[in-house]
Amino acid sequence: MVSVRLENIVKKFRDVVAVNGVSLEIKDKEFFVLLGPSGSGKSTILNIVAGLEPPTSGDVYFDDDLVTHLPPEKRDVAMVFQTYALYPHMTAFDNIAFPLRVRKYPKEEIKRKVEEVAEMLRIKHLLHKKPYEMSGGERQRVALARAIVREPKIFLLDEPLSNIDAKLRVYMRAELSRLQKDLKVTTIYVTHDQVEALSMGDRIAVIHQGKVMQIDEPLKLFKKPATLFVAGFIGSPPMNFFNCTLEEEGDKYFLDAGFFKVPLDEEFFNTLRSRATGKELVLGVRPKDLIVRRERPPTDGAFEAEVYAVEPLGTETILNLRVDDNIYKAVVEPDFRASLGEKVVACIDLNRSHIFDRRTERAIV
Structure with missing residues (x-):
């Protein structure tokens, strides 16, 4: 051969x-x-x-x-x-x-x-x-x-x-x-x-x-x-993307997407700042890693969304979540019941997320 x-x-x-x-x-x-x-x-x-x-x-x-x-x-x-x-x-x-x-x-x-x-x-x-x-x-x-x-x-x-x-x-x-x-x-x-x-x-x-x-x-x-x-x-449903900026306020560090913030520790903040070409980043979260709850957790990294559509697939259910004019997808258990128009909370786990430089479009984490 x-x-x-x-x-x-x-x-x-x-x-x-x-x-x-x-x-x-x-x-x-x-x-x-x-x-x-x-x-x-x-x-x-x-x-x-x-x-x-x-x-x-x-x-x-x-x-x-x-x-x-x-x-x-x-x-x-x-x-x-x-x-x-x-x-x-x-x-x-x-x-x-x-x-x-x-x-x-x-x-x-x-x-x-x-x-x-x-x-x-x-x-x-x-x-x-x-x-x-x-x-x-x-x-x-x-x-x-x-x-x-x-x-x-x-x-x-x-x-x-x-x-x-x-x-x-x-x-x-x-x-x-x-x-x-x-x-x-x-x-x-x-x-x-x-x-x-x-x-x-x-x-x-x-x-x-x-x-x-x-x-x-x-x-x-x-x-x-x-x-x-x-x-x-790669991936179905496709990854969710959130435009955000790398921010610092006193001794607090976070990714700011406008309608939610994700807190960062100082070491991770410095890692992102050293690898990025600027403050503008993109946070990527796969639908299976976007956790949907009915109550807001005590920590940051969550946002409220409206259930726009429900796609039951037997082994799992895909929720289409609307925030303003944007649609994000979350994969939940098949027995998760959601009504159209219902307000839910989507939570982001930074350990299961991806971060990209918005200018170069390349992964930095």
């Missing part, structure tokens, strides 16, 4: 910079996810790795071999798309066998390889069918089989689960993850779905506006987001 290295990749389409100085390294046999919203540049990065798009500048390496200008057919990669890209007039068997026939494999070996991969993906019963006779999930497994049967050095998967229903998507996430571990093939997976990324990836690169915001393991991305964008993009 092979590792992949991108060095300062830039891709421009006329005046639009789609990829802006991306450098990253994907380890041998790693399941690496490019995660970001639509238009962030993640599919363009994948196309550059595949050789379908030349970079405007920068280099691509497979192991230590420079492949920046190597044509796609010589890179030994296999790609699976959101739209399956199956030949409609061919059976599943013929679709899977197609890359082997192009390489002039013997008939007996083609039959053996196709049946092996069909067994692996549990689609042997589909081999005689054409794409119009299959469901979306079945077509996607045939497309995966066609990629696997080639035994490429690298798998490139571009939103492969987007066109299948939610129940099958959950199943296919586990199947893809298991397959990748069994096959031990370096895999680059593009998605806008954070659940896919967190549940499947060994590491994740969060992409925004053509730049890498953070590369880390899934749990570290969730627990230690490096920027405001990552903090707001």
Whole structure:
């Protein structure tokens, strides 16, 4: 197998910079996810790795071999798309066998390889069918089989689960993850779905506006987001953000958000002041860490809010809390009863919060 290295990749389409100085390294046999919203540049990065798009500048390496200008057919990669890209007039068997026939494999070996991969993906019963006779999930497994049967050095998967229903998507996430571990093939997976990324990836690169915001393991991305964008993009419901200022009054120190204050000890205040570029900060609190009560606690770090909407989800309930024109979300136990318009108190635990520099948008705690 092979590792992949991108060095300062830039891709421009006329005046639009789609990829802006991306450098990253994907380890041998790693399941690496490019995660970001639509238009962030993640599919363009994948196309550059595949050789379908030349970079405007920068280099691509497979192991230590420079492949920046190597044509796609010589890179030994296999790609699976959101739209399956199956030949409609061919059976599943013929679709899977197609890359082997192009390489002039013997008939007996083609039959053996196709049946092996069909067994692996549990689609042997589909081999005689054409794409119009299959469901979306079945077509996607045939497309995966066609990629696997080639035994490429690298798998490139571009939103492969987007066109299948939610129940099958959950199943296919586990199947893809298991397959990748069994096959031990370096895999680059593009998605806008954070659940896919967190549940499947060994590491994740969060992409925004053509730049890498953070590369880390899934749990570290969730627990230690490096920027405001990552903090707001990873996690569902998304993190709550409160603009605040770092204040000092005599021997008292606090974060002042206007409608509430969070007291700080002197040591923590000095830590924040030394790391921040100014007094303006952003306090980030995940909905599960925003504690909802009906009575105000004796300490600071709490604010009154109106219950704007209630979302019961069975295992938990999401409360939408309104303060002026802003909505904040809190996750509570399913038996927590709240009425629309009811006044409640939301409490902030600084030990479970994140603090960002408002100017740089980078985490300082």
